[in-house]
Amino acid sequence: MIIQLLNGLQLAMLLFLLSVGLSVVFGLMRFVNLAHGTLFMLGAFVGLSTVEATGSFWLALAAGTLAAAVAGGLLYLGLLRRLQPAGPLKQVLVTFGLIFIGLEVARLVWGDYAERLPGPASLAGATEIFGVYYPTYRLFVIALGLAVAALLHFGLERTRLGAVIRAGVDDRTMTAALGIDIDRVFFAVFVVGCALAGLAGVVAGPVLSVYAGMDMGVLILALVVVVIGGPGSLKGAFAGALLVGMAETFGQVWLPEVAGMLLYGLMAAVLVLRPQGLLPAGPRA
């Protein structure tokens, strides 16, 4: 039971890293980057290659994060920004096309076989917690997720940039009218979101296996997180990730036959009862 809880928490933290970028970008720019899972996969593959070349997991962590950030930045400057006037629908469809490209490029560069990214030696083995032995690396994943959540929370609530982002989510034209260069804020947020997806990819490497096509499954979960949590909000992404992570983990254990439906049921219930999501961003009363 405790093990399952920890497993759920671990998956939730991975999902949080992945979906927080999607969610805040949606809140700011009203579109969702369907190639976000592809950046996750890119992070994992670049991490894998880095480990194979240098043997250092920590270097891999940095490289995978950086690669996703750079790819995201290029994607934004090269495609998405130009499509801004055409509206969110075109932006979303373009990123859907990029999934195909990303998948085939990954197959061309890294081949068709699944591989496991070795975790850092320092985090090998298990640690006793709440009376059970649990893999140390997975505890690290949980801690990392919590740390990033805390950092983002601090950044959003306490810094000037954070205030601008919150204002942008609430009222974009108003923020632009205040003389803030909203486009640069969009760019920064988008790139940070992509970097976090890459980070999640590397971190997930030792837990899930790395293969071309690993992006779709996590993308779907991340989309569900965004829909359930309410787009645009950090707390929503966190709550949604917890809910989806737990539902997915316990569903697979207790009701493996209907685990997929459980997720749909959860999403349907939230959307019917609270169409705006659990903890949506928006004007604070």
Add this chain to the structure above:
Amino acid sequence: MTPPASHSRHAVALLLAVLAVGYWLASGYYGKELVAETAITAILAMSLSLLVGQAGLVSLGHAAYFGIGAYALAGFGQKLGWPPALAMAAAVAVGALLALVVGWVAVRLAGVFFIMITLAVGEMIHAWFLKDRSFGGVGGMSGVPRLDLSGIGVDLADPAQFALFALAVALLVYLLLDRLVLSPFGQTLRAIHQNEERARALGCPVGRYKLAAFVVAGAVAALAGTLAAQRSAFVSPELMTWTLSGEILIVVIVGGSGSLLGVSAAAALWIGLRHQLSTMTDHWMLAMGVIFVVLVLVAGDGIDGALRGLWRRIAARRAARRAA
């Protein structure tokens, strides 16, 4: 956008059918397979065209209804041993039912959210059949029965005859959907697409109309799925992947989203192109992704719109010459 007069549309439909039959006559075994595949793809694309082109609902999970139709036929026809005709009808009903359950939630959402939900649910259904053992999991299941048309002298086990049968079904679906598009129902969908708030203020229960469109599209996609399962006598989760949903959306965009004949022509073009690409490389999906991105970047009215634009230009030039 007002569709051209019925007789000219039906003439084009007939022309497309004649072209397909001509190709069928001239080609060998593989060409006949392509005709069957084109007909099935055209049906699937026409069903999505109703959603995208008329109602403005961009679904990225349409393959799920195609796949569920195929699996339902396998389930009823093979596992339960129902007569194939009954199993086929039941499979179409299952497609409609699934669309009803998914649509009930999805049509409450607009734009980007609708895309996210349809993609997510489509992949959930796909994932379910990947894991599910009773239908063979990843490997799928063979031995799906075919419709018995020996009463009218047609043997559907013969791929050549099956291709013609699929073509006939596609023509029937065209006539049916064409009628629907021209009905007050279709007109109301276009009204919702153009201005949802106004349609609601005029008394339109917008959600119910969108749901109805979603269910019709799901049922027709399931019908296409039953044909696909009969063609190969085989079902697998491949039938419901997101890549197929993407392919169909490309076909619909290329064909000019709202035009049933445009998307049918685009289906033929796409099947031909994919066949060429896949014989050349294992990585044909890369080309597909590039086509997809470029299409979205430049997409105007698709094939149908381009032809009509050409026609307008010719007509304008003629008028100018006459005036001169």
Add this chain to the structure above:
Amino acid sequence: MTAPALAAEGLQKSFGALEATRSVTLAVPAGGRHAIIGPNGAGKTTLFNLLSGALMPDAGRVLLGGTDVTRDGPDGRARRGLARSFQRNSLFPEMTVAAALMTASAIADGGAAAFWRRFDRDPARADAAAAIAARVGLADQLGALSGNLAYGAQRQLEIGLALATRPSVLLLDEPTAGMSPEETRAMLALLAGLPRTITILVIEHDMDVVFDLAERVTVLDYGAVLLEGTPADIRTSDVVRRRYLGERTQ
């Protein structure tokens, strides 16, 4: 004894700390011509949205011909005979005038029987649409795309769409907004010519329009009813003069 065609009872609506509508009560008898005026920010638009169903009130009721429709959305109220025009033109830009008017009447008919009839081959509906186009002064523009019409013509189509649903109550949101003096005069003639089978409630900025058209006027101020009376009452009221007319003539 007949119930008023449209009635509001103690309507209340707040946005956060802002009380946009404060216990507004009004009743328009069948065939009546009623206007709502008030300075900017008086809560006219909020009240309009509460009446049309675009907003749900925090408290109070909306009645159509004596039936409580408070819980119905905009479409449900429209099916009960309430039609509205929009302050900013809200049309079907890619439809011709004829198609848009036919669409509005088809939507009003609703029903599943509509599945198998042909929309484009319905002479009765086309005739009805042409009659409405003539009524709103668009008889010679039936074939023009709604989105390509001149602004004034779009305002006329705005009214035409509402009329095409054969309403019993018509809510008009600043029908002459943005119009030139001539266009305003034409619009006034159009509205004055509407049959008494239609009850009209109009929100207006233009005092001439209000005094010309309405039999009863409600003055809103800070979300509450300041005064209700005949146009003559309003014209001579000191309170209104100070709060509203005075402001405008300064």
